[in-house]
Amino acid sequence: VLADHIGIEQVLTNLLRNAADAMAGRPGPPVIDVSTRLIDPEADESATVQVTVRDTGPGLQGRSLDELCTAFFSTKQDGMGLGLGICRSIVEQHGGRLAATDHPEGGACFSFNLPVSVAMPMLEPA
Ligand SMILES: Nc1ncnc2c1ncn2[C@@H]1O[C@H](COP(=O)(O)OP(=O)(O)O)[C@@H](O)[C@H]1O
Numbered sequence: 001v002l003a004d005h006i007g008i009e010q011v012l013t014n015l016l017r018n019a020a021d022a023m024a025g026r027p028g029p030p031v032i033d034v035s036t037r038l039i040d041p042e043a044d045e046s047a048t049v050q051v052t053v054r055d056t057g058p059g060l061q062g063r064s065l066d067e068l069c070t071a072f073f074s075t076k077q078d079g080m081g082l083g084l085g086i087c088r089s090i091v092e093q094h095g096g097r098l099a100a101t102d103h104p105e106g107g108a109c110f111s112f113n114l115p116v117s118v119a120m121p122m123l124e125p126a
């Protein structure tokens with residue numbers, strides 16, 4: 001992928017911090033699982049790289065991603081409520097998409113897809 005590494009670092013930092021916050025003070029071992037996979041293109045779309053951050057917190061608790069991304073929405077006492085909205089706009093600026101689901105075994109999964117860029121063809125020497 002072609003990406004602004006500072007922007008993508010900010011997305012990952014926000015997702016990891018949210019995962020850590022979601023697990024704080026809960027029973028059971030706190031686990032954050034970060035994975036990447038290549039997703040094959042569908043129809044005329046390009047292939048994407050999907051990055052997923054999974055935690056063992058309470059999950060989405062019935063809230064939609066739109067709700068969680070709303071500016072100043074926070075369930076934390078000292079929360080700014082800006083992190084996920086910023087994540088979503090950075091990902092969308094890259095032509096990608098942010099998604100959130102509950103993991104079947106508990107916890108939340110936040111993932112984003114970035115389109116795989118077509119490699120620049122090597123120029124033949126004259
Ligand atoms: N991994 C997660 N598990 C459960 N809820 C989450 C998770 N990440 C975000 N949320 C919910 O989304 C809200 C908004 O997140 P965010 O925009 O990053 O703001 P903040 O972290 O300042 O609260 C959080 O307050 C929390 O309720």
Ligand SMILES: [Mg+2]
Pocket residue numbers: 014017018082083084
């Ligand atoms: Mg946050």
